Amino acid sequence: xxxxxxxxxxxxxxxxxxxxxxxxxxxxxxxxxxxxxxxxxxxxxxxxxxxxxxxxxxxxxxxxxxxxxxxxxxxxxxxxxxxxxxxxxxxxxxxxxxxxxxxxxxxxxxxxxxxxxxxxxxxxxxxxxxxxxxxxxxxxxxxxxxxxxxxxxxxxxxxxxxxxxxxxxxxxxxxxxxxxxxxxxxxxxxxxxxxxxxxxxxxxxxxxxxxxxxxxxxxxxxx
Amino acid sequence: xxxxxxxxxxxxxxxxxxxxxxxxxxxxxxxxxxxxxxxxxxxxxxxxxxxxxxxxxxxxxxxxxxxxxxxxxxxxxxxxxxxxxxxxxxxxxxxxxxxxxxxxxxxxxxxxxxxxxxxxxxxxxxxxxxxxxxxxxxxxxxxxxxxxxxxxxxxxxxxxxxxxxxxxxxxxxxxxxxxxxxxxxxxxxxxxxxxxxxxxxxxxxxxxxxxxxxxxxxxxxxx
Numbered sequence: 001x002x003x004x005x006x007x008x009x010x011x012x013x014x015x016x017x018x019x020x021x022x023x024x025x026x027x028x029x030x031x032x033x034x035x036x037x038x039x040x041x042x043x044x045x046x047x048x049x050x051x052x053x054x055x056x057x058x059x060x061x062x063x064x065x066x067x068x069x070x071x072x073x074x075x076x077x078x079x080x081x082x083x084x085x086x087x088x089x090x091x092x093x094x095x096x097x098x099x100x101x102x103x104x105x106x107x108x109x110x111x112x113x114x115x116x117x118x119x120x121x122x123x124x125x126x127x128x129x130x131x132x133x134x135x136x137x138x139x140x141x142x143x144x145x146x147x148x149x150x151x152x153x154x155x156x157x158x159x160x161x162x163x164x165x166x167x168x169x170x171x172x173x174x175x176x177x178x179x180x181x182x183x184x185x186x187x188x189x190x191x192x193x194x195x196x197x198x199x200x201x202x203x204x205x206x207x208x209x210x211x212x213x214x215x216x217x218x219x220x221x222x223x
Numbered sequence: 224x225x226x227x228x229x230x231x232x233x234x235x236x237x238x239x240x241x242x243x244x245x246x247x248x249x250x251x252x253x254x255x256x257x258x259x260x261x262x263x264x265x266x267x268x269x270x271x272x273x274x275x276x277x278x279x280x281x282x283x284x285x286x287x288x289x290x291x292x293x294x295x296x297x298x299x300x301x302x303x304x305x306x307x308x309x310x311x312x313x314x315x316x317x318x319x320x321x322x323x324x325x326x327x328x329x330x331x332x333x334x335x336x337x338x339x340x341x342x343x344x345x346x347x348x349x350x351x352x353x354x355x356x357x358x359x360x361x362x363x364x365x366x367x368x369x370x371x372x373x374x375x376x377x378x379x380x381x382x383x384x385x386x387x388x389x390x391x392x393x394x395x396x397x398x399x400x401x402x403x404x405x406x407x408x409x410x411x412x413x414x415x416x417x418x419x420x421x422x423x424x425x426x427x428x429x430x431x432x433x434x435x436x437x438x439x440x441x442x443x444x445x446x
Binding site for chain 1: 272273274275284286287288289290291294295298301309310314315318319321322323325326327329330333334337341345349352353355356357360364371372374375378
């Protein structure tokens with residue numbers, strides 16, 4: 001049986017939601033963040049050499065990296081519609097959104113938070129210089145790229161209920177977290193009604209509600 | 224037939240190498256970078272709303288995002304050993320390295336380059352402050368995370384010829400590029416002999432040589 005090592009306020013909420021959608025049996029072990037920077041505790045970091053969240057164990061296996069865990073779990077549920085079959089209409093948008101979430105969108109969201117923290121942690125007298133340089137970098141490097149992906153998600157969700165078609169897939173589970181983070185960290189300013197509709201549908205799903213309940217407090221701001 | 228829109232000095236080298244390993248038929252259309260910042264040209268950016276490299280077209284379909292393209296191509300080659308089957312011994316390390324390459328390792332490498340460029344593009348009088356703050360951020364946020372993944376790759380490659388076992392997989396193709404970039408951008412200082420052996424084996428493969436030839440000049444420094 002899979003154990004999800006659930007680090008507080010982390011990307012592992014997606015794995016709980018995935019397991020709930022699958023109706024799979026699993027255990028959750030909770031780990032609170034500690035210290036002024038909200039670091040993962042030592043017993044969490046010791047689970048895997050890389051020490052990131054989400055982490056699962058399954059017998060002797062320990063696995064990290066969100067999409068590796070998603071694919072590993074879906075391998076065990078080969079008939080689930082959460083991973084459209086090769087050759088289906090849903091397959092290409094599924095592959096795009098699953099991989100773009102982690103390969104493009106999440107890194108940009110992480111950099112947005114890193115830049116913000118670099119400014120706030122710089123000593124007061126040096127802060128204006130750092131704000132100037134990182135503000136420009138955010139405007140040139142991060143925001144336009146985030147906007148392109150958000151625009152494409154908006155266009156996609158104007159045409160279909162979920163990102164890969166009319167049925168929920170693992171791409172929605174992975175992107176759903178990213179879009180929640182983007183809503184808080186980037187702000188939508190009313191420009192993305194279809195994405196807001198997606199987030200509403202996501203939060204209304206009983207399996208998502210159950211996942212949030214099992215996860216405990218979830219705060220996508222985390223700053 | 225698939226057309227790879229090959230942006231000069233970009234991550235699309237991996238798709239050429241993948242196609243060569245598969246012995247698949249495909250076309251390459253080359254796009255040079257332009258301007259002082261080496262931007263992608265407009266005719267490349269217009270191919271897809273997100274405008275990133277690699278980009279492929281296949282009939283009416285246009286697809287971006289490295290791992291989405293890798294999975295799409297492997298869907299068309301279902302019996303290839305480049306994607307180990309679910310349940311095989313090779314499957315779990317395959318999933319880890321394929322996803323970690325794009326979800327963790329490449330974003331850290333990109334940030335290393337971004338930080339370096341932010342320093343070099345800051346006006347001379349402000350540069351020491353920016354160097355101080357970003358140097359510390361690199362030391363705390365980027366280098367330890369890069370080292371953990373490199374350490375794990377080294378350990379893995381001490382035990383097997385390729386990252387997922389004795390046979391080359393698409394995870395090696397995706398990580399191979401990252402490791403070449405890391406060699407130049409992070410530096411190995413003789414600490415990673417097994418990774419250096421991997422890169423040597425990679426470069427010695429006839430299909431890789433053919434890919435480099437078809438790609439034209441490849442410069443992983445790109446700064």
